[in-house]
Amino acid sequence: MTQADAKPATTPAQTVGPYLHLGLSWPDGPLVVPEDDPQGVWIHGTLYDGARHPITDGLVETWQADPEGRFDHPDDPHGALSRAGFRGFGRCCTDAQGRYAIRTLVPGAVRGPQATMQAPHIDVSVFARGLLHRLVTRIYFSDQIAANTRDPVLTSIGDPAARATLIADADSYGYRFDIRVQGPDETVFFDV
């Protein structure tokens, strides 16, 4: 019985299955900031499978720092800072075309390992029917060229084409970030 164990083993992951929308969709899920926040941008894209078909039963979740690079969390090195109207967390189920969209603010730079600075980025979890465990990726921004070239995570990826899968392209809504779960231009996923 696990209750008596001092050091219990972790619970296995399972797929969200095809009916994930029931439990995991929130009406305000995509709104990390209120929709009328003048600084807000849409980060949007399509989730694709290995046959280049859109994944219509998926969920994209995001977690990020605020524009000053701070997290509303006691483990932030500066202490938790709650920024009014900013949740840091977003979630959006993919629609019938496999699309998702998150309304948020572009994060600031965040300290990295060994006194490095990380370029502005957003952590992403991908869930779907057919995914027995979540996939983790990161969104970086196409207009943060100098910061991206110094980012310790991006620079750890040798192949420029693979690195490019983590860069969201600026467009008229904000930024476009497609996620390809499998295939020749497969998105880089992380062992977190």
Next chain:
Amino acid sequence: MSSSPTTGYVRDHASHPPLDYPGYRSTTLRHPTRPLVHLPHTFTELTGPLLGDRRLGERDHDLTCQHEGEPQGQRIIVHGQVRDSGGAPVPHTLVEIWQANAGGRYRHANDNWPSPLDPNFTGVGRTVTDAAGRYRFVTIRPGAYPWRNHHNAWRPAHIHFSLFGRAFTQRLVTQMYFPADPLFDQDPMWNSVPVDARERMLARFDAQATEPEWALAYEWDIVLRGREATPFESDT
């Protein structure tokens, strides 16, 4: 800049199913083929949404009283403790569940197998763990249901669980199963998990927590990843 050594979270690959599991056909086109890239645990991974009870409605933890009438089926209490792999309780964390009704039907537009919907059952619950990491739901025991993965495939009865913990790294979506289900042998979800980890998805019948002339009870403890014991990715 001041030094603030941080410790990462334990990596627990041995607990989890592989992303490529041919027995579950939907993984075929939905698993990455390139190796995952090691991600150090920076502040982005060491923090995470602390959603607390701000999202809860009064009846969210009791799936049997969300409608005018009571749902059909066996009323059960599902409770347990959320801890991390260091043994510490995970307090004040959001737990979300969803499930089929007693006949194995989900209230979802894409579920149309010939088993009736229950007008008194939505099958969605939310709660927040207390200071000791404990959670408790009242619901009905879900039914098994058929799917098209292989000939005459049936999913064992289960409840979907979603947990956040207190860090992006601890996020977990899983399923809770019931003891001695005869459908385990043919279920690829259950069998995708390493043999010695499967029983961690299994609830225990809890006679003590039953309520006389009211409800049966199951206990299920959930374990999220804990902190590394030694400093990791120090930023000195």
